Amino acid sequence: MRGTRVLITAINLKWAHHAANAMTGFATSVIGCGVEAGIERELNADETPDGRPGVSVLMFAMGSKVLMQQLETRMGQCILTCPTAAAFADIESDEQINLGKNLRYFGDGFQTSKLINGVRYWRIPVMDGEFLCEETTGMVRAIGGGNFLVLGASQEQVLAACETAIEAMHKLPNVIMPFPGGVVRSGSKVGSKYPKMFASTNDAFCPTLKGLVNSELSDDIESVLEIVIDGLTFEDIAKAMKVGIEAICVLGKTSGIKRISAGNYGGKLGPHHFKLHEILK
Amino acid sequence: MTALTFTLKKNPQFKVNCSRLTPNDLTDLSLAQIRNLSLTNAKNSPKVVDYFEVYGGDTKNIIFKNSNTQLNFIGHRMSSGSITIEGDCGDFLGANMHGGNIICEGNAGDRVGDQLRRGLILIDGNAGDYCGSRMLAGTIGVHGNAGKYAGFAMKRGTILLKNKITPLATIQDCGAHMLPILTLLFNSFKPFSTKFKMIKANRVQRFAGDLAVNGNGEILVIL
Numbered sequence: 001m002r003g004t005r006v007l008i009t010a011i012n013l014k015w016a017h018h019a020a021n022a023m024t025g026f027a028t029s030v031i032g033c034g035v036e037a038g039i040e041r042e043l044n045a046d047e048t049p050d051g052r053p054g055v056s057v058l059m060f061a062m063g064s065k066v067l068m069q070q071l072e073t074r075m076g077q078c079i080l081t082c083p084t085a086a087a088f089a090d091i092e093s094d095e096q097i098n099l100g101k102n103l104r105y106f107g108d109g110f111q112t113s114k115l116i117n118g119v120r121y122w123r124i125p126v127m128d129g130e131f132l133c134e135e136t137t138g139m140v141r142a143i144g145g146g147n148f149l150v151l152g153a154s155q156e157q158v159l160a161a162c163e164t165a166i167e168a169m170h171k172l173p174n175v176i177m178p179f180p181g182g183v184v185r186s187g188s189k190v191g192s193k194y195p196k197m198f199a200s201t202n203d204a205f206c207p208t209l210k211g212l213v214n215s216e217l218s219d220d221i222e223s224v225l226e227i228v229i230d231g232l233t234f235e236d237i238a239k240a241m242k243v244g245i246e247a248i249c250v251l252g253k254t255s256g257i258k259r260i261s262a263g264n265y266g267g268k269l270g271p272h273h274f275k276l277h278e279i280l281k
Numbered sequence: 282m283t284a285l286t287f288t289l290k291k292n293p294q295f296k297v298n299c300s301r302l303t304p305n306d307l308t309d310l311s312l313a314q315i316r317n318l319s320l321t322n323a324k325n326s327p328k329v330v331d332y333f334e335v336y337g338g339d340t341k342n343i344i345f346k347n348s349n350t351q352l353n354f355i356g357h358r359m360s361s362g363s364i365t366i367e368g369d370c371g372d373f374l375g376a377n378m379h380g381g382n383i384i385c386e387g388n389a390g391d392r393v394g395d396q397l398r399r400g401l402i403l404i405d406g407n408a409g410d411y412c413g414s415r416m417l418a419g420t421i422g423v424h425g426n427a428g429k430y431a432g433f434a435m436k437r438g439t440i441l442l443k444n445k446i447t448p449l450a451t452i453q454d455c456g457a458h459m460l461p462i463l464t465l466l467f468n469s470f471k472p473f474s475t476k477f478k479m480i481k482a483n484r485v486q487r488f489a490g491d492l493a494v495n496g497n498g499e500i501l502v503i504l
Binding site: 114121 | 439
């Protein structure tokens with residue numbers, strides 16, 4: 001996978017979030033959305049290049065071409081359009097991809113560039129003033145699809161446990177959980193009875209199919225949710241998984257959580273294997 | 282290594298061409314070679330030692346001390362490094378500059394940054410006429426007053442002024458604005474010891490031009 005980080009600032013955090021939420025919308029899975037993206041963290045005004053509050057966004061794709069194309073599209077439709085928003089590179093790499101390099105043509109000849117300390121910024125006149133954007137950002141090798149499953153006695157209890165895990169994991173750098181609220185209910189298996197489908201519901205973990213399939217679920221498990229993690233390195237994802245699982249374990253027996261598992265797809269989906277027992281050591 | 286320092290020994294009767302005293306031209310020269318360097322290509326050109334006491338060794342970081350308005354073409358065609366002028370300087374400061382930084386702690390003469398292509402010129406005092414003339418890009422800051430015809434025939438680039446000017450008829454008033462780029466620009470001034478470090482505002486009156494040459498440059502007057 002390839003990943004990049006973009007820093008989005010705005011007049012206040014509310015508008016930085018509006019921009020970042022739009023940019024990371026419909027970006028839950030590379031399979032259907034092209035990229036997986038999410039808000040990594042909030043930044044104070046003293047942490048950003050233009051002295052305004054902001055958020056950092058991580059974006060991942062299966063290849064560099066898709067990442068470049070998706071980044072440009074999302075920048076154009078979500079950041080350029082958002083009042084007061086500005087975008088900056090936030091990852092160092094020899095491999096650079098376009099951030100505002102082509103967006104500048106929206107300026108119709110009135111765009112201007114400014115080279116400050118060796119970094120080129122584009123200033124595009126827009127109706128609320130100027131859209132400021134760094135020319136390029138870095139692209140790095142990254143890892144997607146780290147995951148663990150939370151199995152429990154009820155839907156409410158599993159969801160509450162996942163929320164606790166996500167809250168703890170959000171404090172970590174270099175990772176995002178791209179699904180809604182960081183949690184996914186439609187875990188999948190490879191293949192399907194329908195030839196055109198290359199992935200379908202993970203029936204072994206569907207509680208309503210316990211009697212019909214070779215189920216992985218015991219009688220006391222009524223609901224399963226998955227947390228998927230994308231990160232810049234193996235260690236980042238492993239740490240996030242550890243923090244998330246430990247946050248759930250702290251809840252204790254009364255939380256209704258019976259098991260923590262993970263989808264490994266026969267060990268064939270990707271080169272990286274996150275073995276839960278090793279991560280938790 | 283201390284900065285390469287040129288201290289003016291006497292007030293020259295004529296204008297002194299300092300275009301060769303840049304980081305580009307002095308790299309790899311010994312102190313003795315620099316002292317004996319001819320200031321121009323003319324047959325009877327004066328040498329550096331005729332006007333300046335020279336000491337220090339860091340050719341990337343040049344200081345002019347005791348300077349005055351007779352010193353022309355300081356920073357001419359420089360593309361990297363830094364020049365600090367502790368005093369006034371003459372005309373064509375940073376002309377044809379391609380990069381690097383020039384800090385003038387006093388006043389500068391006419392044609393500051395003429396045909397400037399890249400780099401930063403900050404003047405704590407006043408600038409003469411035709412400041413930023415024929416500018417192609419880069420940044421000029423004048424903390425004092427700028428003379429007449431600022432931005433004459435500028436194509437691109439930024440002239441940042443602390444005080445109001447009467448712009449050329451072909452440089453149009455685009456109104457007062459908060460520009461996010463100014464924060465980045467002022468942050469980039471922080472390493473330098475100039476009066477620009479004190480400026481906090483990012484609201485400016487923006488003038489654009491020079492339309493006479495279909496230019497897209499700007500003069501920003503801090504409000």
